[in-house]
Amino acid sequence: MNTVAAIESLVRRGYTLASLERALHLSPNYLSKVRHEAVRPSFQLAALLVLIAKDPQSVLAALTTVDEPTPRPQNSRASSLIKTDDQNRAADNVVERVAAALAPAAVRFAFFSPALHLDPSTKEPIDVVIHDADRHAMTSLKDAGFLCGHFSSALFRCRLADAPDDTEFSLHFPTTIPPLSQVFETPIEPQLINGVMVPVVDATTTALWLLLNRRPDAQQVVQHLVDRASVDVDTLDVRLSEFDALPQTQSTYVLQVFDRALARERLRHIKERM
Amino acid sequence: MTPLDKDLQKLLRLCAKKLDAIDAEWAIGGATAMAAHGYERQTKDIDLFVADDAREELIEHLTSKGVAVTHIMPPAHYIARPPKTKDLDKRLDLLFPALGVESLGLMAARRHTIDGHELPIMPIEHVVALKLQTDPIFDRDRYAKDAQDLQELRARGLIEPHRVRVVLEDVSDQAALDRLHSLLSLDHDIPTPRLRLR
Numbered sequence: 001m002n003t004v005a006a007i008e009s010l011v012r013r014g015y016t017l018a019s020l021e022r023a024l025h026l027s028p029n030y031l032s033k034v035r036h037e038a039v040r041p042s043f044q045l046a047a048l049l050v051l052i053a054k055d056p057q058s059v060l061a062a063l064t065t066v067d068e069p070t071p072r073p074q075n076s077r078a079s080s081l082i083k084t085d086d087q088n089r090a091a092d093n094v095v096e097r098v099a100a101a102l103a104p105a106a107v108r109f110a111f112f113s114p115a116l117h118l119d120p121s122t123k124e125p126i127d128v129v130i131h132d133a134d135r136h137a138m139t140s141l142k143d144a145g146f147l148c149g150h151f152s153s154a155l156f157r158c159r160l161a162d163a164p165d166d167t168e169f170s171l172h173f174p175t176t177i178p179p180l181s182q183v184f185e186t187p188i189e190p191q192l193i194n195g196v197m198v199p200v201v202d203a204t205t206t207a208l209w210l211l212l213n214r215r216p217d218a219q220q221v222v223q224h225l226v227d228r229a230s231v232d233v234d235t236l237d238v239r240l241s242e243f244d245a246l247p248q249t250q251s252t253y254v255l256q257v258f259d260r261a262l263a264r265e266r267l268r269h270i271k272e273r274m
Numbered sequence: 275m276t277p278l279d280k281d282l283q284k285l286l287r288l289c290a291k292k293l294d295a296i297d298a299e300w301a302i303g304g305a306t307a308m309a310a311h312g313y314e315r316q317t318k319d320i321d322l323f324v325a326d327d328a329r330e331e332l333i334e335h336l337t338s339k340g341v342a343v344t345h346i347m348p349p350a351h352y353i354a355r356p357p358k359t360k361d362l363d364k365r366l367d368l369l370f371p372a373l374g375v376e377s378l379g380l381m382a383a384r385r386h387t388i389d390g391h392e393l394p395i396m397p398i399e400h401v402v403a404l405k406l407q408t409d410p411i412f413d414r415d416r417y418a419k420d421a422q423d424l425q426e427l428r429a430r431g432l433i434e435p436h437r438v439r440v441v442l443e444d445v446s447d448q449a450a451l452d453r454l455h456s457l458l459s460l461d462h463d464i465p466t467p468r469l470r471l472r
Contacts, residue, residue, distance in 0.1 A: 040348075043334065149362025151346070153415035157353075157362055165342035165355065168362075176412050216349055250447045251409035252374050253416065256347050 003046040006053035007035045015056060023063050024048065029119045036224050037217045038115060039124065094160060094167060098128055099198045101144035107137040110188045110199040112172065112180075114210055114221045117203040117230050120193060125169040129201060131184050132175045141171075177258050178243055179208040203230040208239055211263040214256050219266040226270055233271055240267065275309045277389050281356035282320055285341065285366055289322060289354075290393060292335045298328035301383035303369070303376070303396040303404070310386045311398040313427050318363040323380050323396065326370045333368075343368070374445055375403045399437035402427060406442065406450040406457070424457055433457075 001009075010020060017031040024031075024045070033039040034049075041049070052059045095111065102109045108131035115122040130137045138148060141158060148158045148171070156171040174180035183201055191200040207225050210218040225231045243260055278286065286302075293300045301307075304321030308314070324332060326349070333343050336354050343354050352368040359365075371377045379400030385392040405420040427433050435458055442450045 042337070147360060147362050149365065153419075154413075155346075157344075157346070159362070161360065165344060168344055170346075176414060213347070214350065215347070247411055249409045249412055250445070250449060251407050251413060252371070252376065252404070254409050254412040256350055258412065 001050050001053060003041055003049050004035055004037065006046075006049040007031060009053045010049075010056060011035075013056065020052070023060055029122060032119060033115065033122075033124070036118070037220045038118065038224075040217075094163070094169065095126060095193050095198060096196050097144055097146075097160065098141070099196055101140045101146070102128075102130070102137055105136060105140040107131070107134040107140065108184050109134070109137065110183060110201045111191075111193060112183075112201040112206065114206050114225070116191070116193065116200055117206060117225055118221075118228070120191065125167055126193070127170040127172060129172045129174060129180055129183050132173045135173070137171075177254060178246075179205045179212070179239070204232070204235055204239065207231040207236060208263075209257075211236065211240070211266050212258050212260065214259060214262065219269060222266065223270055223273065226274075233267065233274065236267055240264065275314060275388065278306070278320065279318070279364060281359065282364060282366065283389055285354060285356055286320060286322070286393075287391065288336065288339060288341070289332065289366065289368075290391070292332060293324065293328060296328060296331055298332070299325040299380045299383075300328070301380050301394045301396040302388075303379060303401060304367070306388075307396045307398070307401050308423065308427065310388060310395045311401070312432055313423075313430050315423070315426070318361070319365050319367055321367045321369060323369045323371060323376050325377075325380055326372050329370045375400055375407060375441055375447075378441060378444060379404070397437075398427070398432055399434060399441050402433055402438045403441040403445075403450065406438070406453045407447055409449075428457060 007017070007020075011017070017029075017035070020026075021029075021031050026045075030039070034041050034045075048059075098109075098111075110129050111126050112129045113122070113124065113126045115124045116126060138156070141148060145161055146158045147161050148156050150156055154173050154175060154177075156173075157168050158171055159165070159168040172180055174183065180201075183205060188199040189202065190197045193200065203225055207222045207230075210222050222231070222236075226233055240260070240263055249255065249258075277283075289300075301323050302310070302320060303323050304319075305315055305317035306320050329349065333352065336343050340357060341354050342357075343352050345352050346367075350370055350372070352370075354366045354368060355362070356364060369376065371380070379396040382397050382400060383394035384397065386395045387393075388395075402424065405424050408417045408420045410417040424433070435454065438454055439451065442454065
């Protein structure tokens with residue numbers, strides 16, 4: 001039995017995801033993301049879910065007798081799933097602190113994550129897209145207490161200095177690769193995230209980005225956005241067609257995030273399911 | 275070659291031990307490979323190319339040892355950092371190619387001694403071919419950086435055109451072959467003692 005099948009089995013038997021999350025000390029909505037394959041659980045959590053699905057009453061009862069774990073070291077993978085209150089507060093804090101660092105510095109930015117369009121109260125790390133001409137954003141973020149690592153001129157990874165590894169998020173400086181390179185061409189709507197009104201990359205652009213990149217869960221997440229009517233397949237189709245005019249590439253790096261043939265194939269599958 | 279950072283060495287050895295134990299195909303690429311071949315430039319990260327079939331086992335192994343593994347672009351790119359590091363540039367980039375020059379480079383890797391350890395290094399012709407594949411239209415900043423590396427490699431006589439050409443022909447990348455031709459046509463004054471033009 002795989003993790004998704006275990007969750008589905010429990011839901012069919014009347015267990016809510018919220019009650020399971022409480023029993024497993026998981027962040028709210030984490031199991032929803034596991035169910036929709038937006039995140040990949042650890043082996044330990046997957047194994048526990050399979051055991052619960054086999055005998056929910058006994059295993060859930062046994063879980064209530066488990067003592068609160070001693071806080072794990074911050075580099076432990078398991079700590080990314082079983083978040084402490086401090087970690088949840090840290091996740092809330094990141095959006096607020098990023099916005100507080102960038103807005104006064106006149107940086108053009110927007111928060112970006114598929115999870116935001118599925119669950120605005122997500123505790124998953126949320127990426128940030130910054131206008132390529134606003135590189136002073138890096139200084140503002142460092143001054144605000146963020147550590148930043150360089151991957152390429154278009155990608156940095158950041159986290160608060162005192163926060164665990166699993167709160168790390170990406171900073172994108174899109175220049176030439178659509179659709180993120182087009183984010184600032186039109187006004188960006190603000191959205192409420194963790195109690196703060198901040199600019200957020202729209203669902204259609206986010207879905208396009210997913211279709212075009214080689215993340216294995218991309219198609220399922222877009223399917224979910226379509227099912228929730230957050231995006232429209234015809235609009236996706238039109239937006240994808242606009243990219244046909246761009247030259248072909250064999251660059252491995254580019255194709256990881258801009259594979260038009262793959263996007264077309266994925267969109268075809270999504271249309272077939274409608 | 276300048277010794278690798280001690281924390282990264284430790285992390286690299288952890289990966290190497292596991293990958294060798296499961297007989298995985300793997301190789302060090304990027305700036306560390308260029309340094310092993312004779313062109314050193316400053317870098318803090320190490321690129322580890324690993325055959326995709328060893329991905330899950332390696333990540334699970336690192337995780338079980340308390341190493342945080344973060345995904346950058348799954349399933350192709352993850353990172354592992356030494357525990358408690360505050361320097362986010364200090365990391366192992368774990369790259370899992372499915373096809374292309376990176377995969378060919380894995381299969382052709384040869385062992386070199388680095389800091390007293392025999393480690394598989396991607397052949398220089400594959401490192402060069404990868405840099406030539408960078409797309410100047412879609413990826414102009416990386417292209418500028420890679421073009422600089424290519425000029426330095428060429429100046430040191432580390433580019434053997436026929437070997438690079440074979441790699442690029444294997445993946446049928448005509449645009450990269452054209453860029454190789456341009457690279458070799460430029461700056462005839464640069465000393466290229468080992469350069470063998472066909």
